[in-house]
Amino acid sequence: MATDTITEPTTPLTPSGPPRLSRRDKLVLFVLCAAQFMVALDFSVLNVALPALGADLGMSRFALQWAVTAFALPSGGFLLLFGRIGDLYGRRKLFLTGLALFGAASLLATLAWDPASFLTGRALQGLGAAAIVPTGMSLLTTTFPEGPARDRALGISGTLLSLGFTVGMVAGGLLTDVLGWRSTMALLTAFALIVLPLAPGLLPESRTPDRPRLDVPGAITVTTALLSLIYALSTAAENGFARADVVAALVAGVVLPAAFVAVESRAAAPLVSLPMLRRSTVAWGNVGGLVTFSMMSTVVFALTLYLQEVLRLSAFETGLVFGVQGVLSAVAGTLAPKVIGRYGAHRTLVGSLAGQGTLVAALLLLNAHTWSVWLATAAVSLASMCHLGAIISYGLTVTAGVPDEQQGLATGLVTSTQQVGLTIGIPLLGVLATTSPSLLTGVHTVLALDAAIVLAAAVLVALGLRRARPGDRV
CATH class of the missing domain: 1.20.1250.20 (MFS general substrate transporter like domains)
Structure with a gap:
């Protein structure tokens, strides 16, 4: 099997204990x-x-x-x-x-x-x-x-x-x-x-050893599809879905991915290997990643509005709430590899999604009383710990078992999922908070839908990853 050309090897692992870098x-x-x-x-x-x-x-x-x-x-x-x-x-x-x-x-x-x-x-x-x-x-x-x-x-x-x-x-x-x-x-x-x-x-420099022709039709199709989808959702968040340019972009965002699959099935050197997309780990890992990124960005957006416009916190006080979230996310980053080492990336991904969805559901108890700031701080911080676990485990799930010469394709999917997730969450759900007659009611609607989507994704990802090949399990 061909491997990537890397000019400098990494430090070897120790036979036991944590790796020494x-x-x-x-x-x-x-x-x-x-x-x-x-x-x-x-x-x-x-x-x-x-x-x-x-x-x-x-x-x-x-x-x-x-x-x-x-x-x-x-x-x-x-x-x-x-x-x-x-x-x-x-x-x-x-x-x-x-x-x-x-x-x-x-x-x-x-x-x-x-x-x-x-x-x-x-x-x-x-x-x-x-x-x-x-x-x-x-x-x-x-x-x-x-x-x-x-x-x-x-x-x-x-x-x-x-x-x-x-x-x-x-x-x-x-x-x-x-x-x-x-x-x-x-x-x-x-x-x-x-x-x-x-x-x-x-x-170190790193590339595939051979240089097949770049799949230009596939590149144009998938790039246009992503641009169309992001443009439609971003514009609709401000101006609604009735505008002609938004409708056209949405249609392109739906039709072009199907065209992309057709193009890739005939390409000599496809931009995305369809067999890779058929891997349960790649497909369902990216579903988990898309959901955790898009839904967590929506929670942050909704809580920012809630804290400043319902509880009347200042920008600095709101920043302190998210500062606690950041500290616990850092803690989660140190714990997640240990959890993955014990339970595996698949179980960690499913468990993290379930935890994130449950804690977002707890935010439905928020009201206009000032004590709610403590609930908001605790729930969003713990949800972010689960979110961080999902981020790390979905990346490992997608890239596990993928040959080195295709790591760029796999990580390209991982990072596309990340960037698209960060972009589409707020336009999809966040607009409900700003257009509702009552901001608190709108925030509750957003959080309820958010929690339902994440919990549903946890179930679907768990079922989908059961079909993963033994060599892809981590």
Whole structure:
């Protein structure tokens, strides 16, 4: 079987006990995790700053949603394509290109002089993120071999990924109050400037040994499908589903995936291997990942509205609630590999989804009394611990048993699921909170649907993973 070409081997595992990482391994892990954290931070750091941004650049309330959508469209739409390009032509090379583009785009957004320049910067950030995320994950899984070392690396990566979204919410508010909205984009520029000089000397090159022709029809079809779906949901959240462009985008988002399957079945070197999609671990692992990401982002959005507009907490106080969530997520990141080692990734994924859904259901007890802040803090923090367990275990579930030369395809699916999940959750359910006559009633509706979806997914994933081949079980 062909394997990836990797110029430097990782440190061998100890025969017993936790894996020992060399100083170089730790630096490699730092570079890869810092880049992933930077991208996760970008999903939320600007949220609190949007009103100040709009006032400064003269952007209307409608235009402000494009500050988020301009990033989400390319970051979610080009993930599979860039993951495959990295497989074929060098993951390290594309990772470094993405880092450089992300840093330059963040600087453009920091210095933006009008809406067009700002949105251009955000779109280029999204393109950079689409290159960073799948190649970074592939470099991690090919640098650290399957087993305790990879479990530990993915645990750290998953923790920072979850923390990035939470830290972004807290840091965004503090930076905007003290230094203005441009400081949120300057923070991302600083991250890129720290990581980019370290990466070339540390990261090994990794690619498939042969170079089949890039599947251009498949790339166009799947990228257009993802772009259409994300555009439709993002636009509908603000303007409803009746607009012609939203309807057309939704139709394309439904029809094009079927066309993609037809294209891939005939392609000599498909962008996505259909046999891989037929793996129970790949299919159901990604279902679990999509649900945990999309539904948890919706909970955070709904609780942000609830805490500030129902309980009348300040932005700083709201940040403290999510700060507790972030701390417990970090704890979960250290515990999850141990749980996976004992019970396996499949059982951990199902159990984590069940725990997340149950704890979100507990939030239905929230009311307008101030004591509810304690319930909100406890339930969302514990739900986030389960969420973190689901993140780590679904990544391991999807990539287990996949040959090294196809790791980019598998991790591209993992990261596409992650980015699409972060993008579609709020448009799908969050809009119910903002359009309900009573915000508290709307929040309850969102949380009830959220919990039901996660619990249903736990049952479906458990049933689906029973069919996994023995060699794919982890």
